[in-house]
Amino acid sequence: MATLAEKAPPHGIDPALMIDFDFYDDKLYTTAGGIPEAMVQLRDLAPDAFWSTALGGYWVIQGFEAIVDAAKRTDLFSSTKMGIPERPEDAQMTQAAPLNYDPPDHAALRSPLNKVFTPSQMYRRVDQIRDLAIELIENVAHQGRADFFETVTERLPVLIFIDLMGLDRADFKTYRTIATAGISSTDMQERIDAGRDARRLVGQCIRERRAEPKDDLITYITQMEVNGKPVDDELALSYCILLFFAGLDTVANAMAFCMRYLAMDQQLQQRLRDQPEKIPHAMEELLRRHAVAPVMRTIMKDETWRGFNMRAGDMALLNYPAANIDERVFQHGDKVDIDRERINHIAFGAGVHRCAGRHLARIEIVVLLEEVLKRMGTFRLDPEREVTMRGGSVLSIGALPLVWDTV
Secondary structure, eight states: OOOEESSSSSOOOOOOEEEEOOTTTTTHHHTTTTTHHHHHHHHSSSEEEEEEEEGGEEEEEHHHHHHHHHHHOTEEEEEESSOOOOOOGOOOOOOOOOTOOOTTTHHHHHHHHHSSSOHHHHHHTHHHHHHHHHHHHHHHHHTTTEEEEEIITTTHHHHHHHHHTTTGGGGGGHHHHHHHHHOOOOOOHHHHHHHHHHHHHHHHHHHHHHSOOOSSSSHHHHHHETTTTTHHHHHHHHHHHHHHHHHTTHHHHHHHHHHHHHTTTTHHHHHHHHHHHHHHHHHEEEEETTOOEEEEEEEOOOOEEETHHHHHHHHEEHHHHHHHHHHHSSSSTTTTTTTTOOOOOOTTTGGGOOOOTHOOOHHHHHHHHHHHHHHSEEEEEOTTTTEEEEEEEESSSEEEEEEEOOO
8 A cells, every 4th residue: 555665675765765556456546535536645645756665666756747757758768668567578568559669769650640640530520429428328317327437438438449440349348358457457467368368359350451451440550651661460460459458448437537526526517517618628627637547667777867766677657647636737736626727737648658549538528528417417426336446557447336317
């Protein structure tokens, strides 16, 4: 749990910087009342960077300015190897392109994806997103209670992404099982096995698209060029692995945390019903407060960085959820305030690895909020059931039981 650690400090780290924090399954997630609440306590307990003794030991970077600096310093904080704790050599996953590549290689690999995920390209899907959101909400609106994660927020962005990739909606549960295990399981072997399952599944899709192209993202990837050369099967696999895990988990949980907060703030619900034009701005503030994607990095060289003694080979976690509530940047950062004039959050990351799918995510969350507030009465957390959460590479909700007034 997140308490001051008593172990002897490794390689000369100040004992005051040592805190036992397990980002997969820390007890603080429960004792604080939830993961967003735990991030407030961690922010208050720890400095901008500290050494966690959990999971074999790793740095946690959580100050806003510090994390932005770390994201830009790819020479020191590298994405080429990401794993806390470190995976066995025989279990290393396929490099995910462009995520596991640093500059200068990163730019050439990222450029073809940028062309697909532009705001205008993503907005072309808004009618499809809205139609699906309406369908999912109307399926449960008359019931007055439901696990809103299972019935709506898990399904909306995942089904849209399945369509975008060209996967089969009938295999929704299979995809989700693999994605959640690979990202959030507390068992390393389960994460390794999920990675292997994803490689087999996606590899088969790539072979099928080579033989019979379709109008989907997998086909686009197989037909891309990087540095003037056609993408081979191995590179296509590395692109698709990244998209598979990112697209099938992250937005579903971002949506769920936004809905959880609104369920606890009926006054804000009503305000957004009365002033729906504020929903896009409210979405940004909700995302700031409920960032879900910390990222892992490897320290590439010995350096005293911002007063902290980094050593080559150390692992680091860029804890964006805590950075987004830094009081030096966001006054009363743990509070949701949709009247903030500027919300320069980093919920989608910072630096060259900023999330490529952020434009699609924003559209999906705005549409969800618009349709929920239009089609459902005041909703609250179900007092008879528990909201379940888990940590990991994506902070996740397993169940979001809500009750609401039927209209």
